[in-house]
Amino acid sequence: MPFSLLGLQPSLIRAVSQKGYLTPTAIQEAAIPAILQGHDVVGSAQTGSGKTAAFALPILQLLQDIQTENAPPGRDTRATRPTRALILVPTRELAAQVGESIQTLMQYSGQSLKMKTLFGGVSINPQMMALRGGADIVIATPGRLLDLLDHNALKISAVAMLVLDEADRLLDLGFADEIGRILALLPKHRQNIFFSATFPPAVEALSKKILNNPKRIAIIATETAQPxxxxxxxxxxxxxxxxxxxxxxxxxxxxxxxxxxxxxxxxxxxxxxxxxxxxxxxxxxxxxxxxxxxxxxxxxxxxxxxxxxxxxxxxxxxxxxxxxxxxxxxxxxxxxxxxxxxxxxxxxxxxxxxxxxxxxxxxxxxxxxxxxxxxxxxxxxxxxxxxxxxxxxxxxxxxxxxxxxxxxxxxxxxxxxxxxxxxxxxxxxxxxxxxxxxxxxxxxxxxxxxxx
CATH class of the missing domain: 3.40.50.300 (P-loop containing nucleotide triphosphate hydrolases)
Structure with a gap:
C-alpha cells in the first residue's frame, strides 16, 4: 500500500518519499488512519519499525488543518501559537531524534508550524527564549517540561494531542509523579497516543486509566518483519x-x-x-x-x-x-x-x-x-x-x-x-x-x- 492511500497530504507524502520510504511499515499503515480519525491509540511494535513517523505524520496533518481553519483572512497568526501537540519522551537523545525526524517531515508543508525540542542537561534560558510566542509542537522530557511550566515559559492548557513515546518507561514508577503532574495540567478532552516496543502488564493497567476507548495496534514480529x-x-x-x-x-x-x-x-x-x-x-x-x-x-x-x-x-x-x-x-x-x-x-x-x-x-x-x-x-x-x-x-x-x-x-x-x-x-x-x-x-x- 502506498502512503497516498493513507489520507496524507501531498506535502507529507513528498517528505516521506524524500527520506526514501516507498511504502508504510505495518505500524504506520495501521496507526496513521486511526490517529487521523481522532482515536486514542496504543501502538506496540519492535524497535526500528517506524513508530515515530506513525504518529508524527498524522499529527502534522491535523495541526495544519487546525491552523488553516483558525487563520483569520488577511492576518498572520503565527506570532501567537498555543501548543496543540505535546510529545513526551524519557531521554534527551530520544527527544533530539524525534525532533529531527519531525523537522524533516515538515520541510515541504505550506503552512508554517513551529516545533521546539526541550530537555535537561543544558541551560534553561535559551529554551525559555525560544518559547516566546508559543510553539505548535513541543517534544520534551518530563523533568524539563515541568521546569519550563514552573517558569511560566509554556502553557499546555490547549493541547489537543498527547503522545507518550516509549510509553512503558514513561508510565513506570520512575516517572509516575512527573507524568501525574503533567496530566493534571492538560485538558481532559484530548487525543492520547501511546507508542512503545513493549507494554508490561503493570504499565498496561495504568494506561487504561488514561486512554479513552483506544484503538490497540500490536504488530507481531514475523519471520520476515523481525529484525x-x-x-x-x-x-x-x-x-x-x-x-x-x-x-x-x-x-x-x-x-x-x-x-x-x-x-x-x-x-x-x-x-x-x-x-x-x-x-x-x-x-x-x-x-x-x-x-x-x-x-x-x-x-x-x-x-x-x-x-x-x-x-x-x-x-x-x-x-x-x-x-x-x-x-x-x-x-x-x-x-x-x-x-x-x-x-x-x-x-x-x-x-x-x-x-x-x-x-x-x-x-x-x-x-x-x-x-x-x-x-x-x-x-x-x-x-x-x-x-x-x-x-x-x-x-x-x-x-x-x-x-x-x-x-x-x-x-x-x-x-x-x-x-x-x-x-x-x-x-x-x-x-x-x-x-x-x-x-x-x-x-x-x-x-x-x-x-x-
Whole structure:
C-alpha cells in the first residue's frame, strides 16, 4: 500500500518519499488512519519499525488543518501559537531524534508550524527564549517540561494531542509523579497516543486509566518483519570480560560495539580498562552534560570510537546506522530492557549481532530473560576464556552441584516454583530471584543514573 492511500497530504507524502520510504511499515499503515480519525491509540511494535513517523505524520496533518481553519483572512497568526501537540519522551537523545525526524517531515508543508525540542542537561534560558510566542509542537522530557511550566515559559492548557513515546518507561514508577503532574495540567478532552516496543502488564493497567476507548495496534514480529539480529550468549568469568571483549574486537574486526553495563561507575571503569588495552572507547551515562553526550555519540557514529560503554540511558531513542554489535557486558535487569538494548542494532532492515556475557552467577537470570522471550541461546565458550568460577558459596545449589552451569539451572528451577520471586516482581530487584543486601541497595542508589 502506498502512503497516498493513507489520507496524507501531498506535502507529507513528498517528505516521506524524500527520506526514501516507498511504502508504510505495518505500524504506520495501521496507526496513521486511526490517529487521523481522532482515536486514542496504543501502538506496540519492535524497535526500528517506524513508530515515530506513525504518529508524527498524522499529527502534522491535523495541526495544519487546525491552523488553516483558525487563520483569520488577511492576518498572520503565527506570532501567537498555543501548543496543540505535546510529545513526551524519557531521554534527551530520544527527544533530539524525534525532533529531527519531525523537522524533516515538515520541510515541504505550506503552512508554517513551529516545533521546539526541550530537555535537561543544558541551560534553561535559551529554551525559555525560544518559547516566546508559543510553539505548535513541543517534544520534551518530563523533568524539563515541568521546569519550563514552573517558569511560566509554556502553557499546555490547549493541547489537543498527547503522545507518550516509549510509553512503558514513561508510565513506570520512575516517572509516575512527573507524568501525574503533567496530566493534571492538560485538558481532559484530548487525543492520547501511546507508542512503545513493549507494554508490561503493570504499565498496561495504568494506561487504561488514561486512554479513552483506544484503538490497540500490536504488530507481531514475523519471520520476515523481525529484525535480523543474531543473538549469542558467551560463558565467561566476570573478571575476564574486558579481556574477552578486546579479543572479540580483534578477532572479528568490528568497527563499532555498543556495550551495556549496569552503572556509571562500571562505564567509567570498563572504558579505562579498554584504553589501557589500546581500544578507542568512551563512557556514556547520565552524569555527562548534554553537550558531552552529543559529542560522544557523534564521535561513535563517525567511527572515531570503537566501543561505547553505556548505561541504559543509551538503550532507548538512539539510532546508530549500521551498528554491527550490541554487547550486554552486564545483563539487563529485565526482559523489557533486553529488548530495548538489542534493538539498537539490526535497524531499518540491517542485520546485527547481540551478545550477552553470562557467568555462573548470572546464568539463572539470563535463563529467565530467555524464558520471557521464548528463546534459547546456546552457551558458547571461547578458547582461552573458558569459565572456571562456580556459584557463590552461600548459594544452596552450589553446595550440591559439581558443575556451575548445572547449579545455575537448578537454582532457576527452584526459584521459578516461587511466584513471589517472579522476574517481573520489582521488589527483589537486581538479579531476579536473588534478594539484595542493604549494602547493595546503598551502592546502587549511589550509582543509578538520574531520570531526566
Amino acid at each position: 535480523a539480529i543474531s543473538q549469542r550468549a558467551i560463558a565467561v568469568d566476570p573478571k575476564r570480560r574486558t579481556q574477552l571483549l578486546v579479543h572479540l574486537l580483534k578477532q572479528n574486526e568490528w568497527d563499532r560495539v555498543l556495550a551495556f553495563v549496569a552503572t556509571k561507575y562500571a562505564a567509567d571503569y570498563v572504558t579505562e580498562k579498554l584504553h589501557r588495552s589500546g581500544v578507542k572507547a568512551a563512557a556514556f551515562h547520565g552524569e555527562f552534560s548534554q553537550g558531552a553526550r552529543t559529542r560522544i555519540l557523534a564521535e561513535f557514529k563517525a567511527g572515531e570510537l570503537q566501543v561505547l560503554v553505556a548505561t541504559d540511558v543509551a538503550a532507548r531513542g538512539i539510532d546508530i546506522p549500521q551498528l554491527p554489535v550490541v554487547l550486554n557486558y552486564d545483563l539487563p535487569r529485565s526482559a523489557v530492557d533486553y529488548t530495548h538494548r538489542i534493538g539498537r542494532t539490526g535497524r531499518a532492515g540491517e542485520s546485527g549481532i547481540a551478545i550477552s556475557f553470562v557467568s555462573a552467577d548470572t546464568e539463572a537470570h539470563f535463563r529467565l530473560i530467555e524464558k520471557r522471550h521464548d528463546m534459547r541461546c546456546p552457551r558458547e565458550q571461547i578458547a582461552g576464556f573458558e569459565p572456571v568460577e562456580t556459584l557463590a558459596a552461600d548459594s544452596p545449589s552450589a553446595l550440591t552441584a559439581s558443575n556451575p552451569w548445572n547449579a545455575a539451572l537448578n537454582a532457576l528451577n527452584s526459584r521459578d516454583a516461587t511466584s513471589e520471586n517472579s522476574p517481573d516482581n520489582p521488589v527483589n530487584g537486581g538479579i531476579k530471584g536473588k534478594r539484595k543486601s542493604k549494602k547493595d541497595k546503598l551502592r546502587e542508589a549511589a550509582t543509578t543514573d538520574p531520570i531526566e
